[in-house]
Amino acid sequence: MTSSVTRRLALGLFAGATLLASAATAQTYPERVIKMVVPYPAGGPTDVIARIVAEEMGKDLGQNVVVENLAGASGAVGTRTVAKADPDGYTIVFGNNQTHGNNMFLLKEPGYDAVKDFAPLAGAGAFEHVFVVSNQLPAKSMQELVELAKKDPGKLNYGSTGVGSGSHLATELFMVRTGTKMTHVPFRGAAPLVTELMAGRIDVSNSTLPSVLSQFQAGNMRAIGLASPQRNPQAPDVPTLREQGITNADAESWAAFFAPVNTPKPVLDKLSGKIIAILNKPDIKERITKLGFTLNVRDPEAFKPYLAKEIQTWAEIIKTANIKAE
Structure with a gap:
């Protein structure tokens, strides 16, 4: 028997053993607690959706799924932690267009590669953006906001959930399109931003709908424009920008679930299948939709081209708005 034949046989046996081990792992997985990292503070819309899904995953998998909030560096701290975690299916992340897109262009050293270091589990959908203003601001429409901003460029301030967040870049895009100038005030998450907006210390924010829906419904701030092609059924009285x-x-701002890239495929398939099934449950869909989140569930193969297109789109927005990496 030649050495090349022996080598091929050895490689074949090794590959077979690896597949068997991988399949065995999937059959017994999970054997302990799974950690779902949310790279933002507790209390925001991303956190709420993650906890809804984690609770259901725990029931379906027979093991607790614990949400851990690891905020910082525009979501890079928590995302980096998952990228470096053991690829065994016990650490996953609920990321978004900031953590798995914008940070690649806006942070000089994010500490991970959003595409190469992760395997998508499921695309969940997207947060639509809505312009909300402090009750102390006289603007009651987008045109009135534009007039105020143009009257004294830079005087109005706008809050976002961090440099490179959807709320930041979407507002920068708006200013480019309308020829306006407002001063950026970044926050570490949606909760502190909402508090400051209600207190009148922030004039305006182009926030994700779930983060402000209950507050403008309660009259604590005013919603004056939805940055979406059509009105949202959760806020039917808010006109679109168009x-x-x-x-x-x-x-x-899209959101999706990811695992470290080298996680065994049978484990990825099991996690993906469970998450997709959960997001399609009628009661879960109702709970998440009521938050103002637009569900558009994608499996990994459908999500990958969407991710590539979104990264390109936001890269163009960053370039158009002339935002520099920090």
Whole structure:
């Protein structure tokens, strides 16, 4: 028997053993607690959705799924932690267009590669953005906001959930489209931003709908424009930007579940299948939709081309708005 034949046989046996071990791992997985990292503070819309899914995963998998909030560096701290975690299916992340897109262009050293270091488990959908203003601000429409911003460039301030977040970039895009200038005030998550907006220390924010829905419904702030092609059924009285004459300024912030890239495929398939099934449960869909989140569930193969297109889109927005890496 030649050495090359012997080598091929050895490689074949090794590959077979690896597949058997991988299949055995999937059959017994999970054997302990799974950690779902949310790279933002507790209390925000991303955190709420993650906890809904984690609770259901725990029931379906027979093991607790614990949400851990690891905020910092525009979501890079928690995301980096998952990228470096053991690829065994026991550490996953609920990421978004900031953690798995914008940070690649806006952070000089994010500490991970959003595409190469992760395996998508499921695309969940997107947060639509809505312009909300402090009750102390006289603007009651987008045109009135534009007039105020142009009257004294830079005087109005706008809050976002961090440099490179959807709320930041979507507002920068809006300013480019309308020729306005407002001063950026970044926060570490949605909860502190909402508090400051209600207190009147922030004038305006182009926030994700779930983060402000209950507050403007309660009259604690005013919603004046939805950055989406059509109105949202959770806020039917809020007109779109397009309806108010502002075009090419729509933006949404997608969200998705990821695992470290070298996680065994049978484990990835099991996690993916469970998450997708959960997101399609009627009661879960209702709970998440009521938050103002637009569900659009994608399996990994459908999500990958969407991810590539979204990264390109936001890269263009960053370039258009002339935002520099930090």
